[in-house]
Amino acid sequence: MSAVTTPQPTAGERAAGFARTLVSPRGAVFLLLIVLLVAITVLNPSFAEPSQFIRFVQRVAPVAIVAIGQYFVIVGGEFDLSMGSVVTAQVVIAGNLIGQDESKSIPVLLFMLAFGAFIGLVNGLIVTLLKVPSFIATLGMMLALLGATLYWTGGAATGNPADGFREIGRGGIRDLPVIEILPWSVVVLVVVLLLAVWFARRPFGRTIIALGDNPTTVRYSGARSWWVKTSTFMISSLSATVAGVLLVGYAGVHPSVGRGYEFTAITAVVLGGVVLGGGRGWVVAAAAGAFALEALFTLLNFAGVPSTYRDAVQGAIIILAVAYAATTVRARRKGRALEAPAPEISPTPSSEPASQTSPAPAEEQDAAASARPAPIPSTQRADNETKGGS
């Protein structure tokens, strides 16, 4: 209901894909989102009013944008743990450099984008040229960037950017008929999501997915894998920058504003059915994962669950969601790979390899199929699994 009437960008596309994806594990996140939204509406009917709902979308926008950025990194087979620090750094930069001088807004905004791209470039080059695992490279960037930001401000972030700049995060187009106000954050989210969907469908976007699926074949097919991988880190840092611009308006300047964003983003992406280790997943599902996560928090709020239990419920939900997707996907893939007529075999732990323990994509994805050591992929599988994706 409300999910369908959402002024989401890809409304038509989503409606068309809905029936197709809901039955698959990849669509589980949409099913989860609908269930959560219905549950919230039952507890609090006013939530379904358009003006209330658009506020919800506005609140989710930064998280969803960060999740979209993280999607490209994860689907390319890596992690970006530095996103939270990038968000904090950008918020502090906006607060300190713009100050009350509204004329500085545009130059500083450009500087922030350049800074975000630069951070992503550094991350990417450390991963691709120095061959440091992305987990470690971005962990180092997370520590260094947050430390540098706090050092710069002396630990207590001060200063607010001019109201004109904050308007991006908290203002909107007012006096609209049904929804009263169309927040700029929602517009930005829609634009980012459209861009992401378009980008993921481009050959370059497909190369990212291929890179996550099997780096060897991508290299043999002549792609500049170092540049493709570096660009994913630049995308994620840029998305963290955009989220920072929205957050500085919505939440103000605070040194802990970006704390935990990297894990929230990874959780949302994984909730969206994107496989850690890369090669599999849909960017819209990743954004839907962010919506599902926030809807979950909203539901717990309305249900009167103490806020301290939020984390516990979040933990349980992500384990269950990933377990559901993992076991179902594996069952299907096993059937397909072996060309067996019964694709619905549920996995029996004793006879199956525990494939999900490894973040390595090649091992994970071929586990059920065969034991061949050479990582030449089965093209058929790649096509089937990433088709709807992007």
Added chain:
Amino acid sequence: MSAATATSVRRGRRRRLDSSLIVGIALVGVIIIGAILVASVGRNFFSAGNIRDILTGMSVLGFVAIGQTLVILCASLDLSVPYVISLSSLIAADLMAGNPANIPIAVLAVLVVSALIGLANGLIVTKLKVNGFIATLGTGLIIKGYLDTNYKGTSGEVPWEFQLIGATGIGPVPVSTLIMLVVALAGAFFLARTRTGNHMFAVGGDEQVARLSGIRTARPVIIAHVLCSITAALAGLLLASRLGVGSPTVGVQGGYDLLSIAAVVLGGTLLMGGRGSIWGTIGGVAIFAVVDNVMSVMQVNPFLKDVVRGVVIVAAVAVYTSRSLDRRRPRFGTGAAEPDRPDDRSAPPPAAAREKEASA
């Protein structure tokens, strides 16, 4: 690209260094630089007090990193350790309640609870096929929810007898560090000499090959997770003994999840599993401790410390990775089969080969 690879192959042939040895060299380098820096501000790096500070700084992270090594060897991760640490410090302090007679039962309870958490982690990873990253992130959040709901602040009281563990030392060596080294020794023995330990290398190296070789692949992973939670609980006990109370935030404040993973990787263990050693990890922990100590002595701004830490992690791993990629290639003859392999996850070598080399 291929030219660079060719030179690296040659370099790899010329010098084949054991991974623990490289970490040791890095550690010596860090110590020399640190000693010079400390001397430049007129202090003695090798004074008994300073050595005790460094060794004390090693102990907590050391415990966590030992367990984390086992989990990472199995190609999994454990992000729940900070919450296990906090929970164990609270359980210990609450059960002891200032009475020395309660120490054994409190320690036992902590170990049992942590083992159960590790068992849950292991079962979720192996039976539900959830990626270790997500599984332990989830269980960590569940424990965090429990902690936040039931504890508003520090709680319990640790009797003086138990606090002695964190406070006393033999010469400049604190007892806590000795216990940590004994645990490390046990861990190294476990990996090198027991069947399950060897299976961990095999499963982490290549799970399918391990399974086809007749190994029950789930069991080593579960045991690694159980042991990791237990060592995290030991770290929690140690922190409780130092603080005198249990604290619900002590684990998160230390950032032990990411720092322990960084220490393990710094110690030469592959994040993708199947290769690594406990002693390398201890070396990684020691590098952290020395860097932290030097920065404290030089009174570096606490925020700048994080910057230095981040740079050290990346730089050290960058130096190490180029080495470890070289080191593997000679196994494959001329390397003609895979002439250029920037991402070594794409073609894991046979588990048995890695197992032999890694445990050597």
